[in-house]
Amino acid sequence: MQENTLRNLLNAVWSFPLTRIFTFVVILFLVIILSEPIIVALIGKTGTSAPLAVFLWTEVWHFLISFGLLAIFVKTGERAKLSDFGVSMKNAVPELLSGVVVGTLLVAGVVAVMFLLGVYRPTAHTGGSDLFLAAGTLFFAAVTEELIFRSYALNVLEKHWGTIAAVIVSSVAFGFAHMLNDAGGSTVQSKFLFCTFLSLEAGVSLAACYVFTRRLWMPIGAHWMWNFFEGPVFGTHVSGADFGQSLVTAKMEGPMLLTGGKFGPEGSVICLLLGTVAGVVLLHLSKKRNNLISYEAAQNRLKNTTESDQIAA
Numbered sequence: 001m002q003e004n005t006l007r008n009l010l011n012a013v014w015s016f017p018l019t020r021i022f023t024f025v026v027i028l029f030l031v032i033i034l035s036e037p038i039i040v041a042l043i044g045k046t047g048t049s050a051p052l053a054v055f056l057w058t059e060v061w062h063f064l065i066s067f068g069l070l071a072i073f074v075k076t077g078e079r080a081k082l083s084d085f086g087v088s089m090k091n092a093v094p095e096l097l098s099g100v101v102v103g104t105l106l107v108a109g110v111v112a113v114m115f116l117l118g119v120y121r122p123t124a125h126t127g128g129s130d131l132f133l134a135a136g137t138l139f140f141a142a143v144t145e146e147l148i149f150r151s152y153a154l155n156v157l158e159k160h161w162g163t164i165a166a167v168i169v170s171s172v173a174f175g176f177a178h179m180l181n182d183a184g185g186s187t188v189q190s191k192f193l194f195c196t197f198l199s200l201e202a203g204v205s206l207a208a209c210y211v212f213t214r215r216l217w218m219p220i221g222a223h224w225m226w227n228f229f230e231g232p233v234f235g236t237h238v239s240g241a242d243f244g245q246s247l248v249t250a251k252m253e254g255p256m257l258l259t260g261g262k263f264g265p266e267g268s269v270i271c272l273l274l275g276t277v278a279g280v281v282l283l284h285l286s287k288k289r290n291n292l293i294s295y296e297a298a299q300n301r302l303k304n305t306t307e308s309d310q311i312a313a
Helices: 002-015 017-045 051-077 092-117 131-161 163-180 188-213 217-233 269-288 295-312
Strands: 120-125 248-252
Touching (some): 017 051, 017 131, 051 131, 092 120, 092 269, 131 163, 131 217, 131 295, 163 188, 188 217
16 A cells, blocks of 8 residues: 555656756766766867867767657657657758748848947957867757757646646756856846846747747757857857957957847847747747647646546556
8 A cells, every 4th residue: 555655656756847857967976976077088189179179079078968868758758759859850951041030140240230339349250260160069969958948848848737837847947957057157136137038038939949940940040150250250248258359359348238248149139038038929920830739738638638648557
């Protein structure tokens, strides 16, 4: 009797979506932390010493770990296929390109408004010798984050609570994961404000890209170009990180709410408004495609799946 009670309790805890997501993230970070010294040492043996090159191969490793762990969790924990979690080669090129266009236009729009307001001033054109390395690094970083937050977290949450709740919760998780960024020693209060902005402008818009296509390629493209143009091209900070030499050297001067301060454009109300509007528009278009799942529909699907599993058992 006690054994059955304990088993039922453990099943109830595991069936709660946040439990599975938390477990996924903890295992992922433990593997990354424990393997990082080994990977850096192996990279060093190849003769690679440039910081950005080391960063690139580290991001490739993070991607491999994330993808492998996702495959295990989807197959064993969710009893589903990777394609059910947005990992599919279908329409890969057009959807990646559409994401590239969205990300590029968003950042270009933000920087254009900043330029017109006089808070972004280009000072030099440097040529950006590390652009290819930066592009590769940011591509794998974007893929890894999309696997975590859109492929796994959003889908697990949506399965239980429907699309809108899943978008909100996964976007907040995405935004506040950036509390770990140093951002030049910024205060906790300024980090909290920045992460709130990021949850809305980037979290919602990237989640909306996923919901619109039901595959990862569009959010990967948008995420990739968002970071690439923000840092290595326009020369601003990316979520508080400085990528060094950029294609354009620029000065950011003015009120923090317009410049984003040490966080870069993502910490500005300009990016907040444009990014959030883009996300809402994409969610509206997703609704027209019947890609939104209501809470009631999610609960009914979950109930039917549970009953089928019980019959099979």
